[in-house]
Amino acid sequence: MKKIYHLGSCSTCIRILKELEPLDGVTLQEIKSEPITPEQLDEMAQLSGSYESLFSRRAMLFRQRGLHEQELTEDDYKNLILEHYTFLKRPVTLVDGQIFVGNSKKVVEAANEALHS
Incomplete structure (x- = not known):
């Protein structure tokens, strides 16, 4: 399964999605209009090891x-993550049992490699 959780109004997420193209066979979930369950x-x-690793301390809230x-x-x-979407560190990319959290260059490169291998 290939899935990306992102925020459509986030310029960083938009830029990263463009970097990850083509997104054939990838399900995109916009977390503001379709909240995570x-x-x-x-x-x-479970994949990342903790809820803390998914939490964004950069959120204004x-x-x-x-x-x-x-x-x-x-x-x-x-x-907190379930309560408000801004607390999720984004984007979160799931690729066949692997998880890539956040927008650091290293994480985005690894996600791109996993998506297209």
Whole structure:
């Protein structure tokens, strides 16, 4: 299975999707219009090793809510991601049991290689 969770209004996600083309056989899920389900998040966490690894500390709400001053648990990370799409580090690319989280150059290159191998 090949799937990419992304945000359509995010310029970084748009740029990365263009880098990853062609996207033949890849399912795209725009997380604002089609929120991720608890089951999808559980699958991502199982592949990545934790909910924290999927959590974006760059989200504006992270500081606005004072979360940067709290000790968060795995359950906190999970619930926050499910509560608001901006807490998911994006894009998240799933390719046949592999997961690629975020937008660093290294991660995007690895995702591109996995998608097109």
